[in-house]
Amino acid sequence: MTTRSVIAPALVVEGLRKEFPAHSRGGKALVAVDDVSFTLERGGSLAVVGESGSGKTTTARIVAGLERATSGTVTAAGSGKGTARPVQMVFQDPFASLDPRQRIGAGLTELLRVRIGLGRAAARERAVGLLAEVGLDEQHAARLPRDLSGGQRQRVAIARALALEPEILILDEAVAALDVSVQAQVLNLLRDIRERTTVAFLFVSHDLAVVRQVTDQCLVMRNGRVVEQGPTAEVLDHPRDPYTRELLDAVPRPGWQPRRRSA
Numbered sequence: 201m202t203t204r205s206v207i208a209p210a211l212v213v214e215g216l217r218k219e220f221p222a223h224s225r226g227g228k229a230l231v232a233v234d235d236v237s238f239t240l241e242r243g244g245s246l247a248v249v250g251e252s253g254s255g256k257t258t259t260a261r262i263v264a265g266l267e268r269a270t271s272g273t274v275t276a277a278g279s280g281k282g283t284a285r286p287v288q289m290v291f292q293d294p295f296a297s298l299d300p301r302q303r304i305g306a307g308l309t310e311l312l313r314v315r316i317g318l319g320r321a322a323a324r325e326r327a328v329g330l331l332a333e334v335g336l337d338e339q340h341a342a343r344l345p346r347d348l349s350g351g352q353r354q355r356v357a358i359a360r361a362l363a364l365e366p367e368i369l370i371l372d373e374a375v376a377a378l379d380v381s382v383q384a385q386v387l388n389l390l391r392d393i394r395e396r397t398t399v400a401f402l403f404v405s406h407d408l409a410v411v412r413q414v415t416d417q418c419l420v421m422r423n424g425r426v427v428e429q430g431p432t433a434e435v436l437d438h439p440r441d442p443y444t445r446e447l448l449d450a451v452p453r454p455g456w457q458p459r460r461r462s463a
């Protein structure tokens with residue numbers, strides 16, 4: 201007889217819908233997310249792909265609790281450590297989320313004290329450990345955000361997210377602004393984190409080459425709806441939906457840079 205342990209998924213999203221009313225859009229209402237459902241396993245990695253405006257970021261923001269759904273449910277495992285939520289998000293531009301006047305190490309220590317409730321010495325020690333986990337040392341800890349490179353800042357953003365011990369890490373175009381070689385280093389770091397921890401990734405990206413490297417499940421969105429979902433290799437190698445085929449055809453080469461967000 202085999203005993204099977206049933207582990208609850210990290211995240212279950214059911215029937216998610218988000219309407220933006222006419223007044224928020226200069227006159228024309230929009231259903232940005234329409235009946236989106238998916239499951240993210242513990243330690244899993246799910247890509248959300250689709251062209252600009254397909255509803256990826258809105259879906260991610262709802263999961264992160266930054267936006268309220270019009271209807272549908274989001275069920276995330278765990279309750280989060282201290283005052284932190286179990287879902288943390290890393291954005292394309294980490295600069296915006298860092299205090300420009302605070303040194304990296306001090307900022308991380310403060311985060312651990314305020315949000316996790318660690319004492320001063322324990323928070324300092326944990327901050328050094330977290331920075332080491334993302335490949336940064338005490339010299340980086342002593343710098344201000346502006347004195348780090350884009351890749352280093354993104355490592356800091358990942359360390360800050362991990363500090364809050366999330367069940368789910370949402371990465372929204374998190375490597376899109378980085379040069380290809382730096383992007384590869386950050387992708388390696390993400391792979392290490394997946395091997396070391398049970399944190400699950402929700403990976404929002406235009407870049408299908410990147411998606412292939414870091415995710416095992418893939419969900420394709422168009423006009424707010426899911427047109428296809430399944431194992432990443434299957435979706436990318438044998439797309440069933442014509443839209444997915446179009447998306448794949450639209451990628452000229454690995455490392456292709458998506459159109460930057462203007463807003």
Ligand SMILES: Nc1ncnc2c1ncn2[C@@H]1O[C@H](COP(=O)(O)OP(=O)(O)OP(=O)(O)O)[C@@H](O)[C@H]1O
Nearest residue numbers: 220224225232250251252253254255256257258259
């Ligand atoms: N706060 C908002 N108010 C009104 N409309 C919004 C708001 N946020 C997003 N939208 C609209 O919802 C639609 C989906 O946007 P969303 O950012 O989720 O798409 P996306 O797939 O992430 O695109 P991109 O890759 O360009 O970020 C777009 O038409 C966008 O203009």
